[in-house]
Amino acid sequence: MDATVRSGPDAERARATVEAGLSAGEVVSLFGRCRVTYDGRASSRLETGDRLLLLKPDGTALVHTAAGHQPVNWQPPGGEHEPTVDSEGLVVASTRSGAEETLLVRFETVAQVTRYPADEGSGPTVEGTEADLKERVLTEPELIEAGFEPRATERDTPAGAVDVYGVDADGRTVIVELKRRRAGPDAVGQLRRYVEALRRDSHDAASIRGVLAAPSVTNQARELLAEEGLEFVAVEPSVEGT
Amino acid sequence: MDATVRSGPDAERARATVEAGLSAGEVVSLFGRCRVTYDGRASSRLETGDRLLLLKPDGTALVHTAAGHQPVNWQPPGGEHEPTVDSEGLVVASTRSGAEETLLVRFETVAQVTRYPADEGSGPTVEGTEADLKERVLTEPELIEAGFEPRATERDTPAGAVDVYGVDADGRTVIVELKRRRAGPDAVGQLRRYVEALRRDSHDAASIRGVLAAPSVTNQARELLAEEGLEFVAVEPSVEGT
DNA sequence: GATTCTATCTCGCTG
DNA sequence: CAGCGAGGTAGAATC
Structure with a gap:
């Protein structure tokens, strides 16, 4: 059998x-x-x-x-x-x-x-997702940069919800787009849309920064960031046993 | 058993x-x-x-x-x-x-x-993909608009390969991004990157049009198209028995 | 129901 | 090998 x-x-x-x-x-x-x-x-x-x-x-x-x-x-x-x-x-x-x-x-x-007769059971508990990375950034804002203060997550803009929204040491608005793995052009596109949406509603566009936080970026993504005046910060998705 | x-x-x-x-x-x-x-x-x-x-x-x-x-x-x-x-x-x-x-x-x-003992076999033949839609556009260019003439597919730009590249009745360059289903903001992002890459290398940016061809677009995608001066054309992904 | 985005995405292709 | 984009994507969260 x-x-x-x-x-x-x-x-x-x-x-x-x-x-x-x-x-x-x-x-x-x-x-x-x-x-x-x-x-x-x-x-x-x-x-x-x-x-x-x-x-x-x-x-x-x-x-x-x-x-x-x-x-x-x-x-x-x-x-x-x-x-x-x-x-x-x-x-x-x-x-x-x-x-x-x-x-x-x-x-x-x-x-x-x-x-x-399999039961449906409950789904697995997964760690190391983008949501976990967001938690890490909220509890350790210095992962983004010294002086960064998160103010909100999933903040709505006309272009969609921003991953993390906060202010830097100089009081400027910072929009953070998180990716748990190497970021490509699509991630820059998202960040760009959020930043532009907020700049459009702002009197001081230069005071709004856009930061892509991911383990790494592709070359094309890096070029797109530069073109748009956006920034990249390296963050590891999870650390576990370090 | x-x-x-x-x-x-x-x-x-x-x-x-x-x-x-x-x-x-x-x-x-x-x-x-x-x-x-x-x-x-x-x-x-x-x-x-x-x-x-x-x-x-x-x-x-x-x-x-x-x-x-x-x-x-x-x-x-x-x-x-x-x-x-x-x-x-x-x-x-x-x-x-x-x-x-x-x-x-x-x-x-x-x-x-x-x-x-299952054999690996060969994969399925699938119809109704984006590649099929591209074939349709090449054989029936008027699906995009009257007078459209495709010149190349997968044409390389610094931002990646364009789905369909051609010229309109007035001799202007037309970049077509194809989607087999309702198009969202990501599709507009792709089209936008291709169009901007070509405009950057062109002396006459206005002569380069960008067209998103899909069964439909979401509202946000439509707004993004408008902001960027890009266009939408409705095309059905496949017809089969009509 | 429509929209948007993530995913341990997978997969194929191209340089 | 990386990078890029498609997928009959599926699934979740939100409106």
């Missing part, structure tokens, strides 16, 4: 197992040879091959091959699975009604079907 | 199956109760719960719960899996040597282990 399966259930038994598992709120996995078609926001075709189909009670469907992090085809949560058997064998259709989206997995052979 | 499993293999049998499957280049899946810890680019902790662990021969590890498209924990391709048994039971470690990254899955109970 826990070794390679040489002959699988026939199509109707597989269908019944899928249906029973899903209606019991269980996770169902199928290994087998199949073709896959998707039509919706785009459309895709996948020729016959050996794959794993993972079906979740929330409507999620994932088709995985032997390589890669990403599923080769999928359906996001919110839809429904419908296993049927036609003259060619087992077909699992996963559809999202709202969006006109359909994933069809047509099995040539089903090597194994497994159902398992 | 294809119904709910009430009692699973003991830890050592599970370990042996995982090892045998992986060394044979097969995909291995384990259903069971486990705790998960990840340390690397960030760190995360996941308390005991029922989950599916999917192990691929390329080093990919995916931990899935009963809900959601995304794995609740994972390891990208490129590493190695090492199943061991200690006093508490089966532990699967997936590590990426280059990056200092480790995913540890410690099983309290293993309900089922399955190995399956």
